[in-house]
Amino acid sequence: MSPSAAIVGIGETPYVRRSGQSPTEMVVAAVETALAECGLTSADVDGIATEGTMMPVAVPQEVVAGTLGIDSYWSGSSSFGGAGIAGAIQAASNAITLGQASVVISYFGIDWGRSPGAAYGAMEASASPADLIELPHGFYGQPTHFAAIARRYASEHGVDLDDLLGPIAVQHRRNAIANGAAQRMEPLSLEDYLALDPISEPLRVPDCCILTDGAAAIVMTAADRAEDLPTSPAHIRGAAVRGSRVGLDDFFSQNPDYLSLPPARAAVTEALSSAGASLDDVDVAELYDCFTISVVMQLESIGWCRPGTAIDLVAGGAGIAVDGQLPLNTHGGLLSHSYLLGMSHVVECVRQVRGTAAHQVADVNLGLVGLLSASHYGAVALATEPTS
């Protein structure tokens, strides 16, 4: 058997609007939980991989290493935001299979609640035309960026947005309530949704991700070593990151195929190909639901639905429920569970593959995590078995 890697430990802090803790404190707690779960200690860790843009500023690897006494470690990172979380797993998996590291931790921790948007500061530190020709017009803030996408989608495809987006928001809330540890667990009916005023027309607040203080961490090691640990491994069968030529500066206005995310299809295809699997083999999907409309874009870009037809899958919520055709964001996602840019999607996917999720899909063999960051996309395929 060729060497491969697995996720063997997971750890999370509570997900709250305001924790009163620093991101580093929360990350350290999540890493300790993840290590303890799989019977390892920080003395076993010889690698750290993180998202490559926000974490180096908010929770630098060396600060975590210094706090936990991790020395002489392999260090890796890749891409930014959600795609970077998938990229960190890809980098760690590669390092483990190449023998460069044996036990790698990865984490994401943030205090959006205390300082919304502050972590984006690092990403916005370079000169951007958006400051000069977008912000003055009010084309600023992702609710407005995605509102414009949603309106174009409705026009091109002749779809009523209330019918399309409402059920997505409502189903994510149902999943969050069933998860039990989600940040937003107040019931949300379609009637409640429809009664809300827009935040940026045509989107309402439940169409938008929440803001979270919290951290999540995972521990990865070689598949053969995973056999000796107390947890069930989630084997990393594929991991990929792809980017497009439009960057963070111009993505929201200049994405050539405005309703589509070509890197999403490329990254998912690559990850599933590594796993020897196709879209039909995916038992559960944890996708980057920063907005309800971005779920639609991913379902159609990745290929589960043809352009303009996602409404057939999401109508009423049944198709994306745990017992539906495509169980989606079973923990409640960025919309209702936590806004950790996908690290809690990874943790949830590990639980689904282990069969230990609070809101468990039956008979999961293969789970897919798909994480968006504007022009980049990252995908990770996790499975119960190390090979197909």
Place this chain on the structure above:
Amino acid sequence: MTGSIRDDAALGLLAGFFAGTEVGELRIPRCEACQRWHWYPKHRCPWCGDAGWSWHPAGSRAHLYTWARPRRAFHPDLSGREGEVVALVTVDEAPGVRLVTNLRDIDHPEIGMALEVGFDDVGGRCLPVFRPIPSPTEGDPVRSSDRSSAREKAPTSEVASDE
């Protein structure tokens, strides 16, 4: 808007755009080698890699690609401007270019509608804004809007008459 260091750096690439807006002309980068337009300005033509692009007038007409209406100020600079129509428009003479702008003089924009540029102080900078172009046979945008909703209803009445 203050002249921060990063604003100044971004302004370098956009200088030709603002030179145009100051004299009431919409200018977009076009490559001298391959003749294609690009947006936003880059240090090379993103289509062919040539460094020899320059600013060209791109006419005054556009069509509405999409729009949003923020009901909150997502940035301190935008306080008090909630409810404005924020739009992406495609520039007729510069295929592939979408401009971020505001629509003026219209409450119920329709995607695909024809627009004409004007130049205004927007948040402290001279920037393009767009207004509906009344159809040649129609007097004003309000009537034009009424007419188009009548058109939308037409297929229904055709179905009714078939029955």
